[in-house]
Amino acid sequence: MKIVELSGGVGGARLARGLAALERTELTVIVNVGDDAENHGLYVSPDLDTVIYTLAGVEGPLGWGRSGDTFECNSELARFGLDNTFRLGDRDLALKLFRTYRLAASTPLSQVTESIVTSFDLGTAVIPATDDLLRTTIRIEDGWVSFQEYFVNRGHRDEVLELRFEGAKPARPAPGVLEAITGADRVVIGPSNPPLSIWPILALEEVRDAIREPPSVDAISPLVGGRAVKGPADRVMASLGLPPGNAGVARAYQGLIDRLFIDRSDTSDAERLHDVEVVVSDIMIQEPDAARRLAHELVAS
Amino acid sequence: MKIVELSGGVGGARLARGLAALERTELTVIVNVGDDAENHGLYVSPDLDTVIYTLAGVEGPLGWGRSGDTFECNSELARFGLDNTFRLGDRDLALKLFRTYRLAASTPLSQVTESIVTSFDLGTAVIPATDDLLRTTIRIEDGWVSFQEYFVNRGHRDEVLELRFEGAKPARPAPGVLEAITGADRVVIGPSNPPLSIWPILALEEVRDAIREPPSVDAISPLVGGRAVKGPADRVMASLGLPPGNAGVARAYQGLIDRLFIDRSDTSDAERLHDVEVVVSDIMIQEPDAARRLAHELVAS
Numbered sequence: 001m002k003i004v005e006l007s008g009g010v011g012g013a014r015l016a017r018g019l020a021a022l023e024r025t026e027l028t029v030i031v032n033v034g035d036d037a038e039n040h041g042l043y044v045s046p047d048l049d050t051v052i053y054t055l056a057g058v059e060g061p062l063g064w065g066r067s068g069d070t071f072e073c074n075s076e077l078a079r080f081g082l083d084n085t086f087r088l089g090d091r092d093l094a095l096k097l098f099r100t101y102r103l104a105a106s107t108p109l110s111q112v113t114e115s116i117v118t119s120f121d122l123g124t125a126v127i128p129a130t131d132d133l134l135r136t137t138i139r140i141e142d143g144w145v146s147f148q149e150y151f152v153n154r155g156h157r158d159e160v161l162e163l164r165f166e167g168a169k170p171a172r173p174a175p176g177v178l179e180a181i182t183g184a185d186r187v188v189i190g191p192s193n194p195p196l197s198i199w200p201i202l203a204l205e206e207v208r209d210a211i212r213e214p215p216s217v218d219a220i221s222p223l224v225g226g227r228a229v230k231g232p233a234d235r236v237m238a239s240l241g242l243p244p245g246n247a248g249v250a251r252a253y254q255g256l257i258d259r260l261f262i263d264r265s266d267t268s269d270a271e272r273l274h275d276v277e278v279v280v281s282d283i284m285i286q287e288p289d290a291a292r293r294l295a296h297e298l299v300a301s
Numbered sequence: 302m303k304i305v306e307l308s309g310g311v312g313g314a315r316l317a318r319g320l321a322a323l324e325r326t327e328l329t330v331i332v333n334v335g336d337d338a339e340n341h342g343l344y345v346s347p348d349l350d351t352v353i354y355t356l357a358g359v360e361g362p363l364g365w366g367r368s369g370d371t372f373e374c375n376s377e378l379a380r381f382g383l384d385n386t387f388r389l390g391d392r393d394l395a396l397k398l399f400r401t402y403r404l405a406a407s408t409p410l411s412q413v414t415e416s417i418v419t420s421f422d423l424g425t426a427v428i429p430a431t432d433d434l435l436r437t438t439i440r441i442e443d444g445w446v447s448f449q450e451y452f453v454n455r456g457h458r459d460e461v462l463e464l465r466f467e468g469a470k471p472a473r474p475a476p477g478v479l480e481a482i483t484g485a486d487r488v489v490i491g492p493s494n495p496p497l498s499i500w501p502i503l504a505l506e507e508v509r510d511a512i513r514e515p516p517s518v519d520a521i522s523p524l525v526g527g528r529a530v531k532g533p534a535d536r537v538m539a540s541l542g543l544p545p546g547n548a549g550v551a552r553a554y555q556g557l558i559d560r561l562f563i564d565r566s567d568t569s570d571a572e573r574l575h576d577v578e579v580v581v582s583d584i585m586i587q588e589p590d591a592a593r594r595l596a597h598e599l600v601a602s
Binding site for chain 2: 040041042069070072073074075076077079080081082089090091093094095097098100101104115116119120
């Protein structure tokens with residue numbers, strides 16, 4: 001069975017870990033690049049790295065970077081007046097250096113990602129949604145800011161008033177993205193922040209169109225007990241005018257998904273979800289075992 | 302008293318530490334950039350960094366990098382197939398990132414160096430010989446190679462048959478270099494490798510001309526007991542056809558220096574040095590105390 005997952009960072013990465021553990025399945029993870037940025041000249045791709053590190057089993061405890069990493073370089077950056085709020089671990093830096101170096105030699109991001117995936121000996125295809133420039137920008141009360149400014153520097157405390165996916169119109173899906181989607185038996189949208197992590201992927205018109213092709217498109221809700229498991233998804237959805245709870249998630253993916261997996265704690269949401277088949281399950285997948293169980297349920301049902 | 306030192310890496314840096322400790326003196330260190338290179342996209346300037354780290358008292362035990370540094374990033378580079386023979390420490394990386402980032406924004410190397418000197422709160426001016434591209438290339442039996450290839454990758458075991466300083470002809474001295482030299486009361490050539498570390502500076506015609514201006518130009522021999530204290534200076538001088546011992550050092554600086562400081566262990570060399578005043582002294586200056594003593598002797602005599 002061929003499975004495609006659309007993924008943001010932590011939640012999507014955890015689901016990918018579960019899907020990758022399934023037998024007799026071929027997994028392709030298509031990853032958001034709207035959060036990509038340059039930090040001190042280094043190309044940083046937070047969601048790609050979280051997915052790769054999680055699949056490799058070396059992910060950091062807080063959803064970014066690597067487990068047991070040190071921060072000698074990052075601390076020292078302050079000496080030179082560089083903002084080191086975005087914490088770059090020493091081992092993590094090697095990946096960033098490699099990617100930046102290869103991109104500077106005009107290697108497309110998808111090819112660099114493929115090399116990295118090979119370096120970690122992952123059996124899963126991980127593809128950036130696009131090799132072109134696509135950046136999520138966010139209007140807060142103070143004006144338009146980059147994703148990093150909103151999320152890292154300002155700690156995602158501001159109300160998100162509007163989103164733009166700069167560059168999405170001319171951007172083309174990276175090689176392999178459309179082929180994977182149209183050839184998939186299942187497409188799964190990971191439990192990521194719908195507006196901030198998945199919309200940037202869906203902002204690619206060709207991806208949006210292709211999503212209607214596969215036999216079945218499922219989404220995993222990022223909400224448990226009505227709140228985001230991690231990050232500001234619930235607040236962002238509310239401030240963008242989406243309905244509360246899983247009705248908001250369903251609205252975010254309106255016309256695109258066949259089924260929505262919601263958590264048992266949100267069973268009452270099911271009554272208000274008319275346009276989509278609701279599957280009530282356990283969607284807390286911090287633990288690899290839980291992720292495997294959910295992945296199994298996804299493909300078995 | 303205004304002192305200018307021309308410096309390569311370790312030996313020159315140690316002398317600079319001694320000169321910087323002198324009272325009522327204003328020191329400018331003009332540093333070789335012929336060894337500069339890009340490693341995985343990072344701009345590496347080995348001699349500048351050794352001088353700065355030594356003046357800051359944070360130099361590594363082997364003459365490169367920082368004391369007590371870790372190598373998490375460097376180890377991890379191998380995963381991505383990057384050659385990590387040139388060992389980049391994690392804390393050292395912060396300086397490299399800062400410099401690369403600023404250079405990419407078209408800041409001249411001398412200005413970036415000034416920022417770094419300020420960051421370490423050094424009271425000494427440290428200036429790259431030039432902001433322009435000047436690269437030492439070395440002919441060995443296998444052909445022409447870069448300095449890093451000869452020195453780091455091949456462990457300076459090859460015989461040096463010929464040197465070229467690519468870019469030296471059009472290159473201009475960095476801002477402040479000529480002013481410092483012509484305004485100096487003393488110019489001192491540090492105990493660096495004459496062909497590999499000092500010739501690239503002297504390859505700048507304007508520097509070479511300016512060196513004739515100051516009241517006195519001294520050189521410190523890099524030899525003790527006829528051998529280089531560190532590195533391949535004796536072998537390189539021999540293979541380039543210079544006479545053995547301090548006669549070779551004097552020949553390397555012919556017409557440019559007034560005095561040559563040689564080590565007590567090489568007193569017998571003095572007989573063969575006719576064109577230059579010889580000062581026999583203790584020129585082993587690994588220890589800061591010894592460097593201060595030699596610096597004091599330099600300015601007092």
